[in-house]
Amino acid sequence: MIIRILFCFLLLPFFLQKAHCQLRAVSESINLEDSSQLAEQKRIQTLISFPNVSRIPYYTDKQALQAIKKYSNAKNEAALYPVLYDYVSKFGIENFFKDNMLLWQLAALEEARGDTLAAIQLYKLVLKHYQEGVELGLVQDQMKKLLLENKDDFVPLKYYYELVEFRKEIDTLRPPQGVYINMGNEINSNAGDYGPALSPDNSLLLFTSKRNTIRQGLKERENEDLMFSRNESGYWMPAEPLTPVNSPYNEGSATISPKGNQLVFTRCGAPDGVGSCDLYISDMQEDGSWGTARNLGKSVNSLYWDSHPSFSHTGDTLFFASDRTGGFGMTDIYFTHKTVGGAWSAPKNMGPVINTRSSEVSPFYHPGHHVFYFSSNGHLLNFGEFDIYKSHRLEHIWGEPKNIGPLVNGQGSEFYFTIDAQSKNLYYARSVENKMANLDLYSFPLPMEAQPLATTQLKGSLRNEETGKPFSNGIVSIIDLDNGVEVAPKFLRSDGSFEFQLINNNNYLIVIQGDEFFRLEEIFFLDGDKEFHRKVASVSSRLKFENMKFDNGKAELKTSMFADLDKIIDFLLDNPDFTLKIEGHTDSDGDPQLNLDLSQRRADAIKSYLVEFGKLDPSRIEAIGYGSAKPIVEEKTEQDKQLNRRVEFNIVRK
Template sequence: MPRFLRFFSVLLVVFLLPHLALRAQQKKGTAAGKLSVRTVRPRADGTPTFPNVNRLAYYHNKKALREIQRAEKRKNWTAARNLLGTYVGQFGIENFYRDTNLLWRLGQLWEKAGNADQAKVYYRLALKHRRQDLKKVQLYYDSLEQKDADLYVPLKVYYDLVEYRKNIASFRPPKGVYTSMGDAVNSPAEDYGPTLNADANQLIFSSKRKMRGIHGVVDEDLYLSRRENELWTDAEPLPKPINSPYNEGSACISKDGKTLFFARCECPTCHGNCDLYVSTFKDGQWTMPKSLGAGVNSGAWDSQPTLSPGEDTLYFASDRLGGFGLSDIWFTVKQKNGQWGRAQNLGPTVNTRESEVSPFYHPLYHVLYFSSRGQLLNFGDFDIYKTYRTRGRWQEPINIGPLVNGKGSEYYFTIDGDSKSLYYARSEEKEMKNLDLYSFPLPMEAQPLAVTHVEGALIDSVSQKPLNGIVSIIDTDNGIEVASKYLRDDGTFDFDLIEGSHYVMLIQSPDFFSVEKKFALKADTVMKLMTNSIDYKLPLIFKNIEFDQDKAAIRPSMHPVLDRIAVFMVDHPTFRLSISGHTDTKGDPDFNMTLSQDRAEAIRRYIEQKGKLKPNRIESMGYGSTQRLKDIEATEEDARTNRRVEFRLIKPEDDKKPDAGAGSGW
């Protein structure tokens, strides 16, 4: 296998965006698709539907509650679960924070029935909508989720591993690097809210670069840049009547490029702080924007529109009253007369008691991306999630991972139709107010087609006990980045990948030599991997370390083993290595002593050169025939046993000498 395939690279994307920007219309719109909608079939996760969410505020039925209580008293758990499930299925929006205890109880009844997956569905709902401390629910949920938790490797460890592996010339450097869109797009002011047309050759975004009036009031407008020969042209403001004396931003555009939805704020005709508007391109110019009306807009903040692939549904963010949290994702459906219907809430699976903003509907698949601070797996303040629509219902949102989501806030993003690049606004940590537009390759966790499940376990082949380590996946067909994870305590791991691609799996640990496996993904896959852990008290002796008689030259047959040792030393820069050469009793003892020393030093030089290791991490010593394993060499096999090279890996805590390696360990 080419050695570069063992290399996994990383992105660090830390978006630190000012929270005040959430109150403006500075969010992103959607990219329009250029092909028909394609089907993605992720696994259904048992997420229920709640038909009353947009019909009534609160559901209460005293008779039904009494029946549930009677079933509980009789300890008829099946009846209680069925009755309570029916009752919870009638919830309106207010029930989710007023009757959170019923969600918790339903989860307990499912757990009592042995259905942990369904129990977690209701525990998650209780936790996402709680307005009081629910430590017991959290403990219940954590106990069930522990065996399936995603243990992502911290980004610092990523970077350390990348730097160490760069020491080997044949390894390739990281490909996933964010790229500024340059001075043609970005300005000294804030630039954000990108959206692409269907061909991904036109970028519309929001910017605060323009000032108006003698007092220099910021004028937020929409700007356009075109891609020409892989470069973006100088951004120009969209003409009137799109831009106006008021603030415009957060646009999305139809597939044919002739309909533009956007937010306009603080205007005399606005129903609230920001309203949604639409304009069409006719006879070479944009028409006068029209409000989507009181059925869609509210007396609050309505912004960040995104079109479904069929362009019959418009999703947006709003902080209007009557939702689940501080701001929610809402949607409106186009009616037969061409008008947009009454806005509806997307429901309690996506929305939480906190804020959901920045929706983006993938142009080709039924996958909705959005930003949230109320979901249960969160790396920072606001993170980006994706949710799949399966059988008419939105599934539990999935965090798209630490290669996108950092310690700050992530929103303002869009994805091209080919799912190759993510466009987003990003601010440097020390310049939090200066947002610029960037792009980078879309990692696996954010890919819409990453729905094929791979799971496995790594077991010690001798003790049959689980091993610890870091597991990395490399997509060798597309070069798509995949965030690495720690093996769980039981040795298990899992990933969602793209079916039809070829992958290399690399599992690394101080306790064993790297485990590598190539596989082509054709369906959901379960694998069991076995390896031997390293016993640091015993020397490592490899049978294929065999020199020509009376010579110390490294033979090609030795390369695979020595390469593995070199990689291990690169991956573990605080470890040291001791090499000792030994001969049989034949011949002159002085010659054998010199020969064993030469052989040990030849191996040392090979490993140091292969791994480009710093000096003094490897010590080599020849002992001739003075340390025999077989005192009497009665057979040729006895002599071969004595002719050996021993390797001892020295852990940092066992090494009394100063460590000469660079960086830190695992």
């Protein structure tokens, strides 16, 4: 019996843990051997570093602005470009919303010069920081021409899972499924539990909980405390309060230094506080306990809300979120570093690539890679409210953030999260009802889109092998065969293209399905950026295969027929709203009744194969033998007879 292993992969990529822009965005890996591309990449990095962001609130130069206006009116792009480029590169924070149109103007110039990479980066900045009055629709239209990744590229999970459910009775292999796992009663309580943080060796889990209450007079009030749990032999022990860090005030959002000797957390409402919520630090004592916490002071904390700290690899840089004045949006991400004397420096804004006119929170520096994660409701690709994004370090700046995809980011908000050092699991709070009340901590296998090493580009296209035209109605699935990491499937774009970011040096299976073509399946090894351009046969209403030829006077199937029959099986399994009519035909030699019987037996044999090996519903397949009643040519030669001896497949949508 044929074991249809490849088929199961087609619709189960989740279970395995529109002209297309041919240049990569800044956040993506580049071929360092391409010196011209590397030089261009560095030029763009220099532009988007915006050194004035943390130095001055607003940059202006009347003489330069007059020159920009003069050259613009004269449509002298050659003279305009260097002046405008220099001016934009000196932007302060306020320039991004006050002079947003200059960003747009420079983006259009870069595009006109043929520099799509720079144009994309600048158009993104326009959209991230636009204010009322800007011709937003025009910018969005221009972006659509560049066809960047958007939410519509991804297959909706509900639809995909429905297809999987339909096929569960016929799949012979069950790849592992990424499942949200509640961390259990040892960690979660009947109150809100959220804000997880792991020690560098993953042995200690810190999180915030509202399980403890404080009595004030005759009433009890909810109190946020830090809790901890130790991992022993793969199991999390019952959570305990983190004393003496906890106080009558609210504590939460902790981070542990790489050496495990310092703890930074948030405390709100304390009398020694600078603002509403401040960052505090505590040192590990010789006996393994945490010492008295001290406020990081006015050099770091503001008069407002400062929270969500995260250490860098070396422990000398601290990232955090704040709603202090002077930022790009509602809440921005900042960083501070230790000076030579051990004090923490004045915080600097992470800049306009990371921060937007909306809110960025929950910074997280991956413990094993130079990859920066955070949550935002202001970036361009967004599946819900707050989504999680990742950004790779590019020398002295951070690259364009990428959404980590719909397997994690849903219709609600995803923040307060952490990732283990091995990039196996994402830990964060969620509720089944998608409400903020009664949050529980969950773990979830880290999908491909969130993996720190998923930087190698696979891009390709699918076309009709007869006409050369692109197929635009189809689903592309990628399966990691080595690690079982889930990859969110995508639709083919209008030009037949697709694109994924994958982990290099792994074996993958690509499966492309649709109702206009026969499924494509191919295993490949990813060794650097790869282009995957293929042509496949179109599915017309009436099909005839060259290999569907029986021996003279016989109705037994031959092995040469199996590949074509398997294509039919795959198509019918992929498209349950189609039925099949099998038509058997013979030439005019011999007795007409015997020919009729022979053609019927041949059609029946094919139907039996499809039903038995494809597990197809027999009611979807009609087998009819016509004998010699329907010739396609007049029989004058032996070749004419061969043409009339045929089996045709008529595929019909219900």
